[in-house]
Amino acid sequence: DxxxxxxPSSLSASVGDRVIITCRAGQNIxxxxxxxxxxxxxxPKLLIYGASALQSGVPSRFSGSxxxxxxxxxxxTLQPEDFAxxxxxxxxxxxxxxxxxxxxxxx
Amino acid sequence: xxxxxxxxxxxxxPGGSLRLSCAASGFSFGRFWMHWVRQVPGKGxxxxxxxxxxxxTTTYADxxxxxxxxxxxxxxxxxxxxxxxxxxxxxxxxYCVRDWLAMxxxxxxxxQGTMVTVSS
Numbered sequence: 228d229x230x231x232x233x234x235p236s237s238l239s240a241s242v243g244d245r246v247i248i249t250c251r252a253g254q255n256i257x258x259x260x261x262x263x264x265x266x267x268x269x270x271p272k273l274l275i276y277g278a279s280a281l282q283s284g285v286p287s288r289f290s291g292s293x294x295x296x297x298x299x300x301x302x303x304t305l306q307p308e309d310f311a312x313x314x315x316x317x318x319x320x321x322x323x324x325x326x327x328x329x330x331x332x333x334x
Numbered sequence: 335x336x337x338x339x340x341x342x343x344x345x346x347x348p349g350g351s352l353r354l355s356c357a358a359s360g361f362s363f364g365r366f367w368m369h370w371v372r373q374v375p376g377k378g379x380x381x382x383x384x385x386x387x388x389x390x391t392t393t394y395a396d397x398x399x400x401x402x403x404x405x406x407x408x409x410x411x412x413x414x415x416x417x418x419x420x421x422x423x424x425x426x427x428x429y430c431v432r433d434w435l436a437m438x439x440x441x442x443x444x445x446q447g448t449m450v451t452v453s454s
Contacts, residue, residue, distance in 0.1 A: 272444075
Protein backbone atom coordinates (compact mmCIF):
# COMPACT_ATOMS: atom_id res chain seq x y z
CA ASP A 228 0.00 0.00 0.00
CA UNK A 229 1.18 3.52 -0.74
CA UNK A 230 1.32 5.58 2.43
CA UNK A 231 0.32 9.22 2.09
CA UNK A 232 1.74 11.54 4.73
CA UNK A 233 0.14 14.94 5.02
CA UNK A 234 1.50 17.89 6.96
CA PRO A 235 0.71 19.71 9.03
CA SER A 236 -2.13 17.81 10.68
CA SER A 237 -3.61 21.10 11.85
CA LEU A 238 -3.02 24.71 11.02
CA SER A 239 -4.27 28.01 12.38
CA ALA A 240 -4.37 30.94 9.99
CA SER A 241 -6.09 34.25 9.38
CA VAL A 242 -8.24 35.51 6.54
CA GLY A 243 -5.90 36.81 3.86
CA ASP A 244 -3.04 34.48 4.75
CA ARG A 245 -1.25 32.24 2.28
CA VAL A 246 -1.39 28.59 3.32
CA ILE A 247 0.57 25.60 2.08
CA ILE A 248 -0.31 21.98 2.83
CA THR A 249 1.97 19.16 1.78
CA CYS A 250 1.43 15.52 0.95
CA ARG A 251 4.23 13.01 0.57
CA ALA A 252 3.76 9.62 -1.05
CA GLY A 253 5.67 6.55 0.09
CA GLN A 254 6.67 5.85 -3.52
CA ASN A 255 6.47 7.50 -6.91
CA ILE A 256 2.86 8.19 -7.91
CA UNK A 257 3.56 10.38 -10.95
CA UNK A 258 0.77 12.99 -10.90
CA UNK A 259 -2.00 10.68 -9.64
CA UNK A 260 -2.62 12.95 -6.66
CA UNK A 261 -5.80 14.85 -5.88
CA UNK A 262 -6.84 17.34 -3.22
CA UNK A 263 -10.18 17.56 -1.44
CA UNK A 264 -11.88 19.95 0.93
CA UNK A 265 -14.31 18.66 3.53
CA UNK A 266 -16.55 20.66 5.82
CA UNK A 267 -18.27 19.16 8.89
CA UNK A 268 -21.13 16.86 8.00
CA UNK A 269 -20.46 17.13 4.28
CA UNK A 270 -18.85 14.92 1.66
CA PRO A 271 -15.39 15.77 0.39
CA LYS A 272 -15.25 18.16 -2.54
CA LEU A 273 -12.65 17.81 -5.30
CA LEU A 274 -10.42 20.88 -5.59
CA ILE A 275 -7.37 19.78 -7.59
CA TYR A 276 -6.88 16.68 -9.76
CA GLY A 277 -3.79 15.33 -11.45
CA ALA A 278 -1.64 17.22 -8.94
CA SER A 279 -2.19 20.65 -10.49
CA ALA A 280 -5.42 20.88 -12.50
CA LEU A 281 -8.12 23.06 -10.99
CA GLN A 282 -11.53 21.40 -10.85
CA SER A 283 -14.30 23.33 -12.58
CA GLY A 284 -15.94 25.87 -10.31
CA VAL A 285 -13.12 25.94 -7.76
CA PRO A 286 -11.72 29.42 -7.04
CA SER A 287 -8.34 30.22 -8.56
CA ARG A 288 -6.84 30.96 -5.13
CA PHE A 289 -6.44 27.17 -4.85
CA SER A 290 -3.47 25.67 -6.65
CA GLY A 291 -1.56 22.43 -6.61
CA SER A 292 1.92 21.39 -7.60
CA UNK A 293 4.30 18.48 -7.48
CA UNK A 294 4.95 15.10 -9.04
CA UNK A 295 6.54 11.85 -8.01
CA UNK A 296 6.42 11.81 -4.22
CA UNK A 297 6.05 15.41 -3.05
CA UNK A 298 2.97 17.55 -3.55
CA UNK A 299 1.61 20.83 -2.26
CA UNK A 300 -1.78 22.51 -2.04
CA UNK A 301 -1.60 26.28 -1.81
CA UNK A 302 -4.39 28.65 -0.88
CA UNK A 303 -3.12 32.05 -1.94
CA THR A 304 -5.43 34.32 0.06
CA LEU A 305 -7.54 32.60 2.69
CA GLN A 306 -11.23 33.35 2.67
CA PRO A 307 -13.65 32.67 5.55
CA GLU A 308 -15.23 29.77 3.66
CA ASP A 309 -11.85 28.01 3.31
CA PHE A 310 -11.67 26.95 6.94
CA ALA A 311 -12.16 23.20 6.61
CA UNK A 312 -10.28 19.92 6.50
CA UNK A 313 -8.17 19.06 3.46
CA UNK A 314 -7.21 15.58 2.25
CA UNK A 315 -4.98 14.24 -0.47
CA UNK A 316 -5.74 11.03 -2.37
CA UNK A 317 -3.48 8.88 -4.53
CA UNK A 318 -4.97 6.95 -7.44
CA UNK A 319 -1.70 5.56 -8.80
CA UNK A 320 -2.36 2.09 -7.46
CA UNK A 321 -4.73 0.00 -5.41
CA UNK A 322 -5.65 0.27 -2.66
CA UNK A 323 -6.41 3.94 -3.08
CA UNK A 324 -5.06 5.76 -0.04
CA UNK A 325 -5.74 9.12 1.54
CA UNK A 326 -3.64 11.46 3.59
CA UNK A 327 -4.73 11.73 7.22
CA UNK A 328 -6.05 15.26 6.69
CA UNK A 329 -5.13 18.82 7.59
CA UNK A 330 -7.59 20.81 9.66
CA UNK A 331 -7.41 24.51 8.89
CA UNK A 332 -8.96 26.73 11.52
CA UNK A 333 -9.18 30.39 12.29
CA UNK A 334 -6.34 31.91 14.31
CA UNK B 335 -27.50 17.79 -12.03
CA UNK B 336 -24.95 15.05 -11.44
CA UNK B 337 -25.87 13.34 -8.20
CA UNK B 338 -25.22 10.27 -6.08
CA UNK B 339 -27.62 9.44 -3.26
CA UNK B 340 -26.81 6.68 -0.78
CA UNK B 341 -29.33 4.84 1.35
CA UNK B 342 -29.59 1.73 3.49
CA UNK B 343 -27.46 2.69 6.46
CA UNK B 344 -28.55 2.11 10.02
CA UNK B 345 -27.88 0.27 13.25
CA UNK B 346 -26.92 -3.40 13.05
CA UNK B 347 -25.53 -5.87 15.55
CA PRO B 348 -22.06 -7.35 15.20
CA GLY B 349 -22.17 -10.27 12.81
CA GLY B 350 -25.16 -8.85 11.00
CA SER B 351 -25.65 -7.74 7.41
CA LEU B 352 -26.67 -4.59 5.64
CA ARG B 353 -27.01 -3.58 2.00
CA LEU B 354 -26.22 -0.04 0.93
CA SER B 355 -27.54 1.45 -2.29
CA CYS B 356 -26.34 4.43 -4.26
CA ALA B 357 -28.68 5.95 -6.85
CA ALA B 358 -26.96 7.85 -9.63
CA SER B 359 -28.53 10.55 -11.77
CA GLY B 360 -27.52 13.25 -14.21
CA PHE B 361 -24.82 11.23 -15.99
CA SER B 362 -24.29 8.00 -17.92
CA PHE B 363 -23.79 5.74 -14.91
CA GLY B 364 -22.81 2.68 -16.92
CA ARG B 365 -19.78 4.45 -18.38
CA PHE B 366 -18.03 5.05 -15.05
CA TRP B 367 -16.06 2.94 -12.62
CA MET B 368 -17.47 3.40 -9.13
CA HIS B 369 -16.11 3.08 -5.60
CA TRP B 370 -17.15 2.94 -1.97
CA VAL B 371 -15.20 4.96 0.60
CA ARG B 372 -15.86 5.15 4.32
CA GLN B 373 -15.05 7.59 7.09
CA VAL B 374 -15.27 7.14 10.82
CA PRO B 375 -16.85 10.42 12.05
CA GLY B 376 -14.12 12.90 12.88
CA LYS B 377 -11.45 10.69 11.32
CA GLY B 378 -9.83 10.08 7.96
CA UNK B 379 -11.06 8.46 4.77
CA UNK B 380 -10.59 4.83 3.79
CA UNK B 381 -11.11 3.29 0.38
CA UNK B 382 -13.25 0.14 0.50
CA UNK B 383 -14.00 -1.21 -2.94
CA UNK B 384 -14.14 -0.57 -6.67
CA UNK B 385 -16.12 -1.94 -9.61
CA UNK B 386 -15.58 -1.52 -13.32
CA UNK B 387 -18.30 -0.40 -15.69
CA UNK B 388 -20.04 -3.76 -16.15
CA UNK B 389 -19.53 -5.01 -12.61
CA UNK B 390 -17.39 -7.97 -13.62
CA THR B 391 -14.14 -6.63 -12.20
CA THR B 392 -14.16 -5.80 -8.51
CA THR B 393 -11.46 -5.02 -5.96
CA TYR B 394 -11.55 -4.75 -2.18
CA ALA B 395 -9.52 -3.43 0.70
CA ASP B 396 -7.97 -6.21 2.76
CA UNK B 397 -10.09 -5.31 5.78
CA UNK B 398 -13.38 -6.06 3.99
CA UNK B 399 -12.42 -8.69 1.42
CA UNK B 400 -14.55 -11.79 1.85
CA UNK B 401 -17.20 -9.90 3.86
CA UNK B 402 -18.32 -7.09 1.54
CA UNK B 403 -19.56 -7.37 -2.04
CA UNK B 404 -19.78 -4.47 -4.46
CA UNK B 405 -22.19 -4.73 -7.37
CA UNK B 406 -24.12 -2.55 -9.77
CA UNK B 407 -27.27 -2.52 -11.87
CA UNK B 408 -26.67 -0.23 -14.81
CA UNK B 409 -30.30 -0.52 -15.92
CA UNK B 410 -31.32 0.98 -12.58
CA UNK B 411 -28.35 3.38 -12.35
CA UNK B 412 -27.57 1.97 -8.92
CA UNK B 413 -24.45 0.86 -7.08
CA UNK B 414 -24.65 -1.54 -4.13
CA UNK B 415 -22.52 -2.64 -1.22
CA UNK B 416 -23.56 -5.84 0.50
CA UNK B 417 -21.93 -5.90 3.93
CA UNK B 418 -21.84 -9.20 5.81
CA UNK B 419 -20.25 -10.32 9.08
CA UNK B 420 -20.19 -6.72 10.23
CA UNK B 421 -17.79 -5.69 12.97
CA UNK B 422 -17.79 -2.77 15.39
CA UNK B 423 -14.86 -1.32 13.47
CA UNK B 424 -17.01 -1.10 10.31
CA UNK B 425 -18.93 1.73 11.95
CA UNK B 426 -18.55 4.73 9.64
CA UNK B 427 -20.17 6.99 7.09
CA UNK B 428 -20.14 5.22 3.73
CA TYR B 429 -19.81 7.26 0.54
CA CYS B 430 -20.22 6.14 -3.04
CA VAL B 431 -17.99 7.98 -5.43
CA ARG B 432 -17.52 8.30 -9.17
CA ASP B 433 -14.15 7.61 -10.78
CA TRP B 434 -13.28 10.02 -13.58
CA LEU B 435 -10.72 8.26 -15.73
CA ALA B 436 -9.79 11.41 -17.64
CA MET B 437 -8.82 13.10 -14.37
CA UNK B 438 -6.24 10.47 -13.44
CA UNK B 439 -9.05 8.50 -11.79
CA UNK B 440 -9.92 11.30 -9.38
CA UNK B 441 -13.05 10.76 -7.29
CA UNK B 442 -14.95 13.69 -8.77
CA UNK B 443 -18.51 13.14 -7.52
CA UNK B 444 -19.43 12.01 -4.00
CA UNK B 445 -22.74 11.11 -2.46
CA GLN B 446 -23.85 12.66 0.82
CA GLY B 447 -22.99 9.49 2.73
CA THR B 448 -24.98 7.01 4.79
CA MET B 449 -24.15 6.16 8.39
CA VAL B 450 -23.61 2.56 9.40
CA THR B 451 -23.42 1.79 13.11
CA VAL B 452 -22.39 -1.67 14.24
CA SER B 453 -23.16 -2.10 17.92
CA SER B 454 -24.82 -4.51 20.30
